[in-house]
Amino acid sequence: xxxxxxxxxxxxxxxxxxxxxxxxxxxxxxxxxxxxxxxxxxxxxxxxxxxxxxxxxxxxxxxxxxxxxxxxxxxxxxxxxxxxxxxxxxxxxxxxxxxxxxxxxxxxxxxxxxxxxxxxxxxxxxxxxxxxxxxxxxxxxxx
Numbered sequence: 001x002x003x004x005x006x007x008x009x010x011x012x013x014x015x016x017x018x019x020x021x022x023x024x025x026x027x028x029x030x031x032x033x034x035x036x037x038x039x040x041x042x043x044x045x046x047x048x049x050x051x052x053x054x055x056x057x058x059x060x061x062x063x064x065x066x067x068x069x070x071x072x073x074x075x076x077x078x079x080x081x082x083x084x085x086x087x088x089x090x091x092x093x094x095x096x097x098x099x100x101x102x103x104x105x106x107x108x109x110x111x112x113x114x115x116x117x118x119x120x121x122x123x124x125x126x127x128x129x130x131x132x133x134x135x136x137x138x139x140x141x142x143x
Contacts, residue, residue, distance in 0.1 A: 012024070050091070054122050062098060064116075071104045072104070073101065074101035078098050079096065094130065094133070095132075095135075100137075113136050
């Protein structure tokens with residue numbers, strides 16, 4: 001049996017004293033996130049940040065699978081939503097819709113999305129805890 005390879009990810013979050021926001025850093029990049037509970041003006045809250053990670057991960061995974069399959073992809077967008085229950089506070093499901101511009105046939109896009117979902121680190125991890133349901137639709141070629 002082949003041994004899995006491992007990769008370590010590391011980010012650093014810093015919150016200045018009395019600030020509703022924190023700065024997350026990775027390599028030469030940063031992101032401001034809200035770290036004051038219930039403050040919609042503080043920025044992305046942690047749940048929204050997680051949903052953003054779903055969108056980013058399925059996008060990069062889909063584009064890689066499409067490239068490896070010689071499938072042309074133009075514009076692409078993802079809308080991700082999550083349902084949160086209050087007690088205990090947790091997401092109970094995540095849904096995403098990938099909107100793509102591609103000349104590929106529907107069946108090909110279905111296969112690519114299925115492969116991309118299986119190869120998405122964030123989706124694979126979340127699916128161990130909650131349902132993550134993905135679908136796609138086609139953007140018109142004029143966009």
